[in-house]
Amino acid sequence: MSAPKTFSIKSFGCQMNVYDGERMAELLGAEGMAPAEPGADADVVVLNTCHIREKAAEKAYSEVGRLRREDGSRPVIALAGCVAQAEGAEAKRRSKSIDLVVGPQAYHRLPQLLRDVEGGARPVDTDLPPLDKFAALPRRRRAGVSAFLSVQEGCDKFCTYCVVPYTRGAEVSRPIADLLDEAAQLVDGGTREITLLGQNVNAWEDGQETLATLIRRLAMLDGLERIRYTTSHPINMADDLIAAHAEVPELMPYLHLPVQAGSNRILKAMNRHHTAEEYLATIARVRAANPEIAISGDFIVGFPGETEEDFAATLRIVGQVGYASAFTFKYSARPGTPAATMDDQVPERVKDERLQRLQALVMEQSRAFNASKVGATTRILIDRNGRRDGQMIGKSPWLQSVFVDTDAGIGDMVDVRLTAALPNSIAGELVTKVTQQAA
Numbered sequence: 260m261s262a263p264k265t266f267s268i269k270s271f272g273c274q275m276n277v278y279d280g281e282r283m284a285e286l287l288g289a290e291g292m293a294p295a296e297p298g299a300d301a302d303v304v305v306l307n308t309c310h311i312r313e314k315a316a317e318k319a320y321s322e323v324g325r326l327r328r329e330d331g332s333r334p335v336i337a338l339a340g341c342v343a344q345a346e347g348a349e350a351k352r353r354s355k356s357i358d359l360v361v362g363p364q365a366y367h368r369l370p371q372l373l374r375d376v377e378g379g380a381r382p383v384d385t386d387l388p389p390l391d392k393f394a395a396l397p398r399r400r401r402a403g404v405s406a407f408l409s410v411q412e413g414c415d416k417f418c419t420y421c422v423v424p425y426t427r428g429a430e431v432s433r434p435i436a437d438l439l440d441e442a443a444q445l446v447d448g449g450t451r452e453i454t455l456l457g458q459n460v461n462a463w464e465d466g467q468e469t470l471a472t473l474i475r476r477l478a479m480l481d482g483l484e485r486i487r488y489t490t491s492h493p494i495n496m497a498d499d500l501i502a503a504h505a506e507v508p509e510l511m512p513y514l515h516l517p518v519q520a521g522s523n524r525i526l527k528a529m530n531r532h533h534t535a536e537e538y539l540a541t542i543a544r545v546r547a548a549n550p551e552i553a554i555s556g557d558f559i560v561g562f563p564g565e566t567e568e569d570f571a572a573t574l575r576i577v578g579q580v581g582y583a584s585a586f587t588f589k590y591s592a593r594p595g596t597p598a599a600t601m602d603d604q605v606p607e608r609v610k611d612e613r614l615q616r617l618q619a620l621v622m623e624q625s626r627a628f629n630a631s632k633v634g635a636t637t638r639i640l641i642d643r644n645g646r647r648d649g650q651m652i653g654k655s656p657w658l659q660s661v662f663v664d665t666d667a668g669i670g671d672m673v674d675v676r677l678t679a680a681l682p683n684s685i686a687g688e689l690v691t692k693v694t695q696q697a698a
């Protein structure tokens with residue numbers, strides 16, 4: 260086999276999985292490989308998988324099958340991400356086409372693993388050495404206007420439904436010096452907004468430093484206009500982080516704070532470590548600090564033992580919070596997690612029906628949230644072209660996509676008046692162009 264020249268990386272999972280995909284692309288780029296043109300065959304395909312729900316893993320395996328070309332040949336296929344971690348060598352048995360398996364903490368060794376494949380091996384690397392990979396990765400290249408920065412890896416919370424503690428290993432915070440350095444590299448490359456990532460990002464710490472102090476230091480970086488963070492756990496919503504929402508203008512008024520369910524009995528069975536009342540009290544403190552803040556969340560319907568009464572409590576808490584947006588999931592039993600073997604698994608049709616009711620409520624709330632902003636003048640960060648000539652799309656502070664006719668370009672910030680709420684976005688009218696991105 261000749262040495263691989265082009266690659267493509269497909270990410271299926273959460274933002275941390277997307278971040279890993281970007282770092283793998285940078286790594287292969289530094290090895291002299293080039294990303295394949297869109298639509299063209301790549302010599303190496305990395306499937307950066309997600310294991311969180313049943314369908315996500317199935318998707319990855321069916322993707323492997325689809326990589327076979329018309330002439331019967333196929334690219335070198337690397338299975339990466341959380342399915343790779345969970346399945347390990349089993350993945351090679353499930354699909355003969357998988358050439359190598361590499362976990363989310365081991366992908367800095369991807370170049371060597373590809374060389375092993377060239378030598379005829381089918382290597383599996385699912386070691387979980389905390390933070391080793393970061394030192395071995397190349398410097399950040401020119402990233403997007405809005406970039407992700409993983410500040411924390413793994414999870415120690417062990418919610419009873421969740422695979423993440425098993426696929427990502429123990430919760431580890433990256434040192435502050437590394438993070439400030441990586442953020443500076445991103446800003447040098449043109450990034451204007453950074454989203455700090457971690458499974459429990461608000462539990463990030465380094466000595467006396469907390470997520471709030473990290474945010475305050477990042478806010479001082481020249482050229483970094485906006486800071487976001489995700490995902491937070493309700494029990495780690497510290498006072499200093501809430502205060503930062505009142506005091507740091509660069510910190511966007513948006514908080515993703517999953518509650519999963521409204522019933523205390525279910526929250527306990529999920530091992531979430533808080534009650535519905537404690538969650539509501541946290542939301543009230545956040546809103547007292549910044550009344551403008553948009554709240555989003557995650558919900559699971561049909562957790563084992565969930566009764567109609569429990570589900571009514573979920574609808575109730577959604578009604579009490581008033582979400583700007585929310586992700587809703589049907590409970591999916593994951594092998595090896597405690598909930599998978601609990602009694603009273605909820606039938607699929609009951610889950611379907613509850614999901615529909617919850618989604619209808621959540622959609623009504625996001626429509627109401629978007630409508631409440633119509634008439635306001637706000638600043639957007641332009642991150643892509645619109646469908647029409649002269650139309651651009653940017654993000655509001657509340658993470659809404661805003662369409663506007665302007666000659667401003669990607670990376671510019673413009674002030675717009677929000678004129679109409681559409682189902683998944685908002686239309687805006689240009690007020691003034693604020694800053695021009697240096698070429």
Ligand code: SAH
Binds near residue numbers: 421459492559592593
């Ligand atoms: N660490 C984050 C998110 C992890 S996964 C947190 O704690 O909020 C993202 C979301 O997927 C979770 O918030 C949860 O709503 C959902 N999820 C996780 N495991 C699931 C499962 N087994 N079935 C259905 N949804 C699940």
Ligand code: SF4
Binds near residue numbers: 414
């Ligand atoms: Fe999964 Fe819970 Fe950890 Fe989130 S906090 S990653 S839901 S175990």
Ligand code: F3S
Binds near residue numbers: 341423
């Ligand atoms: Fe999926 Fe792994 Fe993220 S299981 S949600 S890609 S941490």
